[in-house]
Amino acid sequence: MPDIYDPTVEQALQAFISDHPEIDTRDQAVAAILTNWFTNHGYLPHAQEGTRPEDLDASNDD
Template sequence: MSEPNSDNIETALKAFMADHPGKLTREQAIAAILENWFTTHGYLPPQQEGRRPEDLDASNDD
């Protein structure tokens, strides 16, 4: 990167990767950051997590 803020971005990327040790390659970290940004800004639908309806029963109630 040769942009004026590239050092700050590189530092932030390294910090993000340090928070996820051994789990992300540089490309995976960038993809995760972009996916999060696109989702929070409405460009991607939020990914839903949870149990499938057929897996729900009274033991799942909180």
């Protein structure tokens, strides 16, 4: 993908990639950034852990 962003955004993107060794490509970095932004702004649901409401019963009580 060619550099399509402002040079300061490109620099920030490269810094993000450097700080996240699990991210190998520029596309993965952009996807991670967008997923984070969309989640934090309510466009994507937050990942939740735990027992789903329909799976709750008395055996789940602690």
